[in-house]
Amino acid sequence: MAKxxxxxxxxxxxxxxxxxxxxxxxxxxxxxxLPGQKVGRHWRFRKEAIDRWLESQSDSDxxxxxxxx
Numbered sequence: 001m002a003k004x005x006x007x008x009x010x011x012x013x014x015x016x017x018x019x020x021x022x023x024x025x026x027x028x029x030x031x032x033x034l035p036g037q038k039v040g041r042h043w044r045f046r047k048e049a050i051d052r053w054l055e056s057q058s059d060s061d062x063x064x065x066x067x068x069x
Contacts, residue, residue: 011036011043014050 028034035049
């Protein structure tokens, strides 16, 4: 079972991984702007989904910069 949960992060672990304050992550998660699930009172995040989200944010930034040129 531990193997299954290797890719699941708590919000504190995600904060360390992304180097973003907890308060910012809570806000993003509650607004639905960050891929995660609430389990009871606790947020859980799949590392794979977070990595894809980061890539999509980077792609969006690149497209915005190209549009400004």
